[in-house]
Amino acid sequence: MMHSRSARPPLSRRTIARLVQLAGLFDVVTAIAPPRHGRMATLMEFVPAAGVLSARAGTVVVGLLLIYLGAGLRRGKRRAWQVTVALAALSIALHLVKGLDYGAAGITAILLVMLLATRDRFTAVADPENRWRALTALLGFAGAGFLLGFLEVAIRANRLVGAPGVADWAREAALGLVGLDGPVEFRYRFGADAVAWTTGACGLLAVGVALVILLRPGAHRPQRDGDGEVRLRELLARYGGADSLGYFALRADKALCWAPNRAAVVAYRVVNGVSLAAGDPIGPESAWPDAIGAWLADAERHGWTPAVLGCGNRAGRAYRKMGLDVVELGDEAIVDTGGFALNGRPMRGVRQAVNRMRRAGYTCRVARQRDLSPGELAGAIAAADLFRDGPVERGFSMALSRLGDPGDADCLLVLCRDEHAALRGVLQFVPWGADGLSLDLMRGDRTADNGLTELMIATALEEAASLGVRRVSLNFAVLRSVFARAEELGAGPVLRLWHRLLKVASRLWQIESLYRSNAKYQPAWEPRYLCFPTARDLPRIAVAALTAEAFLPEPRLPGLRRPAVVPA
Incomplete structure (x- = not known):
């Protein structure tokens, strides 16, 4: 070990x-x-x-x-x-x-x-790719500066001392890139200064931009061979029930860092120089230190900042033993399907929304992906793409980013249709061990009646027991405790101020609405943690996490995202 x-x-x-x-x-x-x-x-x-x-x-x-x-x-x-x-x-x-x-x-x-x-x-x-990008930038800016300097000399050809040739013009522009005077003499000082400043500025810009590109953190393309994929699925089959985020390690953009004996693995993605892992290591807990050590060594070898997004309590302790600091990030909403029911005062809002939708003729079908016909699956994929809110796919830590892949036959889909049998909503849950599900994808037609979200989730929870599912992870609420404690009697001024700041942030990222949307299903809350090397790394890690979750722009491969559970 x-x-x-x-x-x-x-x-x-x-x-x-x-x-x-x-x-x-x-x-x-x-x-x-x-x-x-x-x-x-x-x-x-x-x-x-x-x-x-x-x-x-x-x-x-x-x-x-x-x-x-x-x-x-x-x-x-x-x-x-x-x-x-x-x-x-x-x-x-x-x-x-x-x-x-x-x-x-x-x-x-x-x-x-x-x-x-x-x-x-x-x-x-x-990153070897940065060398060529830096060279391209250097040649591009230097070439632009040379061309501008040459043209500035050319347009002042009648204001030069003597009759220098085109070769002298070129030498003047080329030497100007490194701040030296060339063989051309100008009659007026302004012309000489203009050429010197243009070429000199372009030369400095070329060197500066090239060095920045050369030194910026490189991208890391995941290398996942067939044997690694098979081994990962074997570990998920044996130990996937330990973490609701485990199945998301199968995302195509996550790399895998194995323990030396391949008994456990850490799934991660490199974003802006941050090696961002999500969830717990996959495998027996006794093998976690080896996998975490290998991942940290890989990060050190490449100069990446290691960080973990949304791990559980046991994994947080393991990461802390390996040198990372740990803070609570939020809570995951987990519903016990055996105790779920729509009756009772706490479920009044959900019950009313579900009953209203059912009276309007909306129905839901709950089935494993393997049990859907090719036509039904194709329709679900088309509807999910149609109902997507904007071109950006969001999600990383709790998103699979695909729908209909043959390898995901155990995924559970909820297809909601209106009174005319038109598909109006799609849910996808990924397996969480043998008896659990974790919400991955939620898409709904915005023109559908109010209550579409509640109907799909409630139907899935009601039918889960017949499918052998006893627990369902709905979603993750960032800093949930702040909202919950701010509503309690005696909340202090610091907590109230923090609550106000989060409400402002919620206008952009739906932090509060996500918490309240989960809370109405009366879940149990399981804390999730953020692991990081030092406090000074937190701004870089925050930017990397927001980028990975697509809250900040970045070119991304097409796929599906994990949308938030928000009021319909």
């Missing part, structure tokens, strides 16, 4: 990253500070004014890039270290060219020596 390990980067690496960022800030300050007059007079004897100005602008760009590189160094990225070393060496030269700043050059030289002495701490591999 693997021993507990820290998910945080070594202190020495964090310290180096901060020192590099401070050096970058120092570069920016020295570049915008006025130079010493005596040194400038000496420097101007050897370096033209355009070169000095370019060196000062270059120092600013290098400083900003060093600040940006701190994040990559903290994650141990080898390429970030390589670029930092190159920029530190360049910064020494720029400090001398921009004003004979020996003090700044000496400080940067010390930084360079420190980087070279600690090179063995930066071993995270880089």
